[in-house]
């Protein structure tokens with residue numbers, strides 16, 4: 564028969580161990596979240612660079628098409644056909660539509676980067692808090708400083 568105090572002692576140890584395990588689990592989870600956020604941002608930045616390169620190509624071709632159209636040699640230089648303005652105009656319209664679509668993708672991604680940077684998620688209850696919150700308004704946990712929110716918002 565175990566002594567009552569020993570029982571209590573063992574119970575308190577197992578209780579402390581459970582809390583420690585929970586805390587360790589929460590710490591690992593919140594570290595994982597920060598890493599995910601950084602990975603997401605890195606991915607978005609790579610995607611943005613690709614979109615901007617596409618945009619440069621479109622601008623480049625627009626300029627060349629416009630130049631060749633202006634010199635009246637769009638068809639003869641590129642297609643070896645007689646020159647009319649129609650194919651060049653058609654190409655320019657297509658390129659303008661493509662540039663517009665690319666710009667939309669870039670704007671969308673930039674907005675996404677902004678939200679991801681500014682997001683301030685409670686490590687305990689996962690509530691999305693305001694940037695300026697130091698403690699979670701829902702559960703009172705101390706919030707981490709969001710990743711890379713130093714650019715923009717100049718101090719006034």
Ligand SMILES: [Zn+2]
Pocket residue numbers: 685686687688689690699700701702703704
């Ligand atoms: Zn919370």
